[in-house]
Every structure is written in C-alpha cells, then in structure tokens.
Amino acid sequence: MTLPTPRQADLLPAARPTRNQYWLSSAGFVAPAVLLVAVVLYLPFIWTTWISFTEYNGLGDPVWVGLENYREMFADPEFLTSIRNTLFWVVGTIALPVGLGLLIATLSHGMPNATVFRLPFLIPYAVSGVAVGVIWSFVLQTNGALSQALAFLGLPGSELRWLLDDPLNTFVMIGAATWQGAGVNALLFGIGLQSIPKEPIEAARVDGASGFTLFRTMTWPMLAPLTTVVVGLAIVGSLKTFDVIWGMTKGGPGRVSETLALTMFKETFVNNAYGLGAAVALFLTVVTVLASIIYLRRQLADSRSI
Amino acid sequence: MRTKLALATAALTGAALALTACSGDGGSAGGDSESTTIGFFTNKAAWEPSFDDMNTASEDDGFTLDFTGYSDQAAYDAFVKQAFRTNEKPDLFTWQTGPSLGEIVEAGMVAPTTEIWEQAIADGDVEEGLAADYTFDGEQYCVPLNHVYWVMYYNKDIYAEYDLEVPTTWDQLMGNAQVLVDNGVVPFHQMNIIFEFVWFQAILLGLDPQAYDGLADGSTSYTDPSVVEAMTIWHDMQSDGYFVDPGVTTDPQTQLQTGEVAMMYFGTFLTGQLGDIDMVSNEDYGIFPMPNVNPELEERQVVVETGPLCVGAGSANEDAALEYSAWWMGDEAQSAWAESRGDLSFNPDATVADPALAEITAEVSGEGNSIHTRYLEATPVPIYTVAAEEFGAFVTNNDDPMGHLEAIQAEADAYWDEQ
Numbered sequence: 001m002t003l004p005t006p007r008q009a010d011l012l013p014a015a016r017p018t019r020n021q022y023w024l025s026s027a028g029f030v031a032p033a034v035l036l037v038a039v040v041l042y043l044p045f046i047w048t049t050w051i052s053f054t055e056y057n058g059l060g061d062p063v064w065v066g067l068e069n070y071r072e073m074f075a076d077p078e079f080l081t082s083i084r085n086t087l088f089w090v091v092g093t094i095a096l097p098v099g100l101g102l103l104i105a106t107l108s109h110g111m112p113n114a115t116v117f118r119l120p121f122l123i124p125y126a127v128s129g130v131a132v133g134v135i136w137s138f139v140l141q142t143n144g145a146l147s148q149a150l151a152f153l154g155l156p157g158s159e160l161r162w163l164l165d166d167p168l169n170t171f172v173m174i175g176a177a178t179w180q181g182a183g184v185n186a187l188l189f190g191i192g193l194q195s196i197p198k199e200p201i202e203a204a205r206v207d208g209a210s211g212f213t214l215f216r217t218m219t220w221p222m223l224a225p226l227t228t229v230v231v232g233l234a235i236v237g238s239l240k241t242f243d244v245i246w247g248m249t250k251g252g253p254g255r256v257s258e259t260l261a262l263t264m265f266k267e268t269f270v271n272n273a274y275g276l277g278a279a280v281a282l283f284l285t286v287v288t289v290l291a292s293i294i295y296l297r298r299q300l301a302d303s304r305s306i
Numbered sequence: 307m308r309t310k311l312a313l314a315t316a317a318l319t320g321a322a323l324a325l326t327a328c329s330g331d332g333g334s335a336g337g338d339s340e341s342t343t344i345g346f347f348t349n350k351a352a353w354e355p356s357f358d359d360m361n362t363a364s365e366d367d368g369f370t371l372d373f374t375g376y377s378d379q380a381a382y383d384a385f386v387k388q389a390f391r392t393n394e395k396p397d398l399f400t401w402q403t404g405p406s407l408g409e410i411v412e413a414g415m416v417a418p419t420t421e422i423w424e425q426a427i428a429d430g431d432v433e434e435g436l437a438a439d440y441t442f443d444g445e446q447y448c449v450p451l452n453h454v455y456w457v458m459y460y461n462k463d464i465y466a467e468y469d470l471e472v473p474t475t476w477d478q479l480m481g482n483a484q485v486l487v488d489n490g491v492v493p494f495h496q497m498n499i500i501f502e503f504v505w506f507q508a509i510l511l512g513l514d515p516q517a518y519d520g521l522a523d524g525s526t527s528y529t530d531p532s533v534v535e536a537m538t539i540w541h542d543m544q545s546d547g548y549f550v551d552p553g554v555t556t557d558p559q560t561q562l563q564t565g566e567v568a569m570m571y572f573g574t575f576l577t578g579q580l581g582d583i584d585m586v587s588n589e590d591y592g593i594f595p596m597p598n599v600n601p602e603l604e605e606r607q608v609v610v611e612t613g614p615l616c617v618g619a620g621s622a623n624e625d626a627a628l629e630y631s632a633w634w635m636g637d638e639a640q641s642a643w644a645e646s647r648g649d650l651s652f653n654p655d656a657t658v659a660d661p662a663l664a665e666i667t668a669e670v671s672g673e674g675n676s677i678h679t680r681y682l683e684a685t686p687v688p689i690y691t692v693a694a695e696e697f698g699a700f701v702t703n704n705d706d707p708m709g710h711l712e713a714i715q716a717e718a719d720a721y722w723d724e725q
Contacts, residue, residue, distance in 0.1 A: 059390075164552065252498065253701070253703075254699030268384075272383070
C-alpha cells in the first residue's frame, strides 16, 4: 500500500498577496473602527464646528452668522469668569489631588500594609461625581453639617456661606474633588514608587542623602514619567470639570461658579443658544488640545534631555 | 475576490441594519380595539404615581399612557426638540405656556386643539379666559395639564404662638414678619434657584400690575420707577432679615413643617407635598392670598401658573392623543387628577378634596380678583434666563438692585429689537 502523493501545487509556498490585496484586507479590518470613530467623534465635531458659526435654537434650521457667536462669547463678562474658574480648577487640581496623592504615596511607601493605609483614600473614587456633589452640598450648605460642626466646636467659619460666595464656592468644590481624586493619584504614584530600582536609592543613602533631600534629588526625578501622565490627566480632567459643580451649585448663584464645560452646557441646553454653546465647546476643545500638546512636548523634551 | 465579497457583505449588512433602525414605526399601532397605548413624555418625573392613577381612571375609555419622566429640565427640552427631527415624535408631552410654547407651535410641532377647546367651553369644563394662554394666531394648541394659584402658606402653630392674625393688607403682613423677626423666627421662605423670581413677581404685581404685565410685552422697562421700587422693597425685606438664607437647601415643605420658616409664597401644588409629610390643612398650616402691596388697587392681584399637555403633530398616535386630550378636559378626568395630585383643577366642576384648597380657590378666582400669568411663563425665554440668573444672585447677595435690573434690561432691549 502506498500513500497518495501530494500534488506538486500543494507543496509550493502560497503565492504572496499582491500589495493591493494586502491593502484591501487591512482596510477591511480597520474600516469598522474608523467608521465608528468617524460617526461618533469626527462627524459630530465637524457639525459642532459648523453650528458654532450659526444661530440655532434647536428648532427649525440654523442661520449662518459668521463669527457673531465668538464675538458675543468674548464680550460676555460671565464667560471671562468661567475662564477664570476653569483656571482655578486646573491649578487647584494639580496642587491638591495630585499633590496630596503624591504625599500619601510617598509617606506610605515602604510601610507595612501600605495598601490598607491607602484604601480609605481610594474609596471615594468609586463614587460618581454627581453623587460627590450631592453629598458635599449637604455638608456645605448654609447652616449645614460643616457649619454646625464648626459652631459646636467653637471654631471660626460657621457663619461662612460656603456654596454661595464667590470664589469661596469654587475653592470648596475643588476641595470636594480632591476628596474624590487624591486616592487614585496616590495609587498611581504608589505604583511608580514601587517601580523605581532600589540600587540608585541605596547608593544615594550611602552618600548621606535622606528625607526630603533624597526625595528631591533621586525619587522625584525618577518618578518623572509617571508624573507626566498623572499631571497630564489632571490638566485634561480639570479643564472639562462638570459633574461635581453640577451636583453642588449648578454653576450658580447666578453664574459665578461656572467652568467652561458648564457654560457650554448651559448656553446649549438651558438657554437654547446652540450656536453659542458650540462656540464655547470649540474653544474648550482647542484649549484642552493645546494645553495637552504644550505640556506633553515640554515633558517629553525634558525627559529626552535626561 | 474573497476579500471583496466579505467587504461587500459587511457593508450591505451594515446598511440593512441602519435602515432597520431608522424605520421603527413608533411602538403601538393606533386604533386598537382594546386599549390604545399613548407614548407620554414629561419633565415631571416625580408625578408618575399621579399618571398611574390617571391610567386607572382612563381604563374604561380605552387609553393607557406609556410614561417616560425626565427630572432635568434642560435634558427634557433637548430631548423633545430632537425627537421632532426623527420619526419617533412624542404622541403626548408636557411643556411650558408662554413664549416657549409659541416657539414649538411656530415650528409645527404641536397639533391644534381648537375643536376640543370649543367643546370644553360649551360644556362648562373650562373658563373661556384660560384659552388665552393656549391661543396662537386664533387657534388653540394643547390643553391645560395643571392650574395653580400662587398663594401664601403659613405654619399655624407659629401664628398661634405669637398671636398673629392672618393678614389682609401688606402692612399687616410686614407687621407679622417684624414680630417674627423680633422673636428669632424667620418669616419667609425663598430660594436662589428655580423659584428665585417669585418675590419679584409678588411685590411688583401687588405694587403696579400694569408695569408687571408690561414686562412681558416690552412696554415696561426693567429700570421703570415701579420696577425699581419693587426691587427696593424686596431689598429692604432681605436687609431686615425677613427671608431664610438661600443656602439652606432643605425641602420647602420640611422648612414649613419644622418652623424654620413661618410663611411660604408658593403654588397650590405645595398642598400635595405638605400632605406627603402628613401636614393637615387648616390644622398644621393655613393658606391666604398674597395681599396687594399698593392698598389703592381695587382688585386683588393673583398669579396663576398653567402648564400645557400637548399632542405631537405627525406622531404615531396623534388621533388617540387628541381623543385623550378631550377626555382630559372632562369632569371625570379632572376630579381624578385633583384627587391624585392633592391640587386644584382648571375644571370648575372637578371636586377638590382638600377643604383649605377649595376655600382659597373660591377666594382668589371669584369677583374682585385680577388674574395674571406667572412671571416664568409670561416672560420671553432669553429675558427670563438672564432674569433668573440676576434674581438668583440678588437673593444670594442682596446687593444694589439697579445693577441687576440694568443687566436684565440690556437683554430685554436686545430681544425686543430682534422682534
């Protein structure tokens, strides 16, 4: 009994696909993703850009008005307040949740059961921003839990109207966001600290560095890649802050605690000025993208020079 | 070849799915012999139990509302406007009277209800005067969902404790407020959101009704002496400690119950909310009409708030929704509604269960009363938006009224110039 011999053709290597065939099959794989991104991201973005040059109240058809919405936007003192508050949020978010996260991570690094120490800080991160707003507005309302506690303890500040007075209300809301966000930053920095090789640190100790000097000269520079990510996320996150403010003051009283994201929402859906809302949205997008690019370029340039 | 075939198949499948998604026919078919399900949308999510009661009431007439409730006004407005750009138009939905109703009528989103109104007026189901809020270019649109008078609620225990009489003049009301302040009780409730405009409305209307009405059509300026005087009265009341701090966000009904405030200028829908926390009318609390600020005025000035129930033009169940609207105006539906809401009805034949509510209705709706539309519904939307922000800030900071009035007038000038 002899085995059937395979045909010659079966033994030859398969013909390589032509460049065209290769391109087509790649396109077939990529197309669904490209289509999805185009439909849910690029098309709305192009539409929003167009709407920002029109006057439109959500009914009927948009009417072309050129740069009128942009002129109106920059002439509105409320918009300038909104930019100011957004800057407060950016600076506040980098200083507080990020700074506090770094502090918690550094202090607990090397501690036995560090995770247990960090856990209470991490739990608020599981709460949605709107819920954080509701909880803190209960605490911070005039004569609310905080004022009553301060009065009971005989401490100053019980007469303060935490959520009514500008810019105090923005500061306490940044405080609420810190309560929520510090834990996750601590977790990220904790991971960063664990990934730092021990040898250079040990060498620095031998050379007599300790405490803050050791942190400043060795740990902090070696954490730089992670800091870039954490701060980058903080900048983008704070530029589009919405949920905590919506839950606490809705941008009020009047419009004193609005950020750009709230201005965009209010102009569009509360005032039905879709064109103006789209102009604010575009402005916010440009600011966010520019801030990200400038920051990342600088950071990456710095890290290349190390 | 195979690749091309796969791509073509995928593309065709996708297109077929998209077409299927676009061609939904909006749920139930109309003309069902058993019961017609009408898609109903509202921004009053908290009223769902009342609409469940109405479904029970409309069972024999063959209507069921499929309830979708929004609790965020902005999200709801955006939803309704977007829905009319699709094939899924709402059969029945709630809205606001005033210029914002005019907007959607003009956009062709609302089915006319002129015949329903004619029949209801002929049957004595609704007072003819109410049609004004629902009339655009001689046709009526929508039917009244609710009908609310704005009146003063007061905590009876506090009134008894300080030996206060129910006031019939503005001076008496201010006298009561002063007695309360002297005893460390906050006389009045107010808010810096949602209802930030109501004291402006009450004081200006009671001072100069003509000026109040003129704000709605642009014939009165917000810097008119009467308006400035009204704001000054309000400013002084705030300075004298007559209002609760707007940063207190406890529910209004709870504030009245606990005595955190003694009085509350509110719509009669508050009766239902007080009932929910077991406060009994004429025992725990009473109601009186807001006295005129200007004693020279011949008639009592009363604010009414009315909200519409509208039929979506071109919706899947338009005819059924119109039939439902006609049923809604009748005695049976309105008695069921008034009972469920613990509120009154626009239909004079509907039974109002709550005695205090029945009394106050008789008091403010008969002879000698002049009825005006609530400020929110009377004011064009862009002006109202700015006014709400300015009044909110004024309630919060009690600063110089002029700056706020000038800001509102700047928006009013821009609006009326465009018209």
